[in-house]
Amino acid sequence: MRDLMQAAGGQLRLAPMGGVIGFDMTALLAMARARGIDPAAAAELLPHVEAVVVETLARQARSGGGDGGDV
Numbered sequence: 001m002r003d004l005m006q007a008a009g010g011q012l013r014l015a016p017m018g019g020v021i022g023f024d025m026t027a028l029l030a031m032a033r034a035r036g037i038d039p040a041a042a043a044e045l046l047p048h049v050e051a052v053v054v055e056t057l058a059r060q061a062r063s064g065g066g067d068g069g070d071v
Contacts (some may be wrong), residue, residue, distance in 0.1 A: 023050045
């Protein structure tokens, strides 16, 4: 599961005017299946991780603390 979370940074959905709005869940669930991770477990965990990532990147953007490129 940890590998999936590390790969999630490459599956971010971006708003047209900039900023991260979430993960591409379809891609991440496909990655979970390909890695042999229980899709139900991934579907339960991913939204919680997504919320933390989105909030962290938004906080960084507000404070000028980075471009939000690396998760």
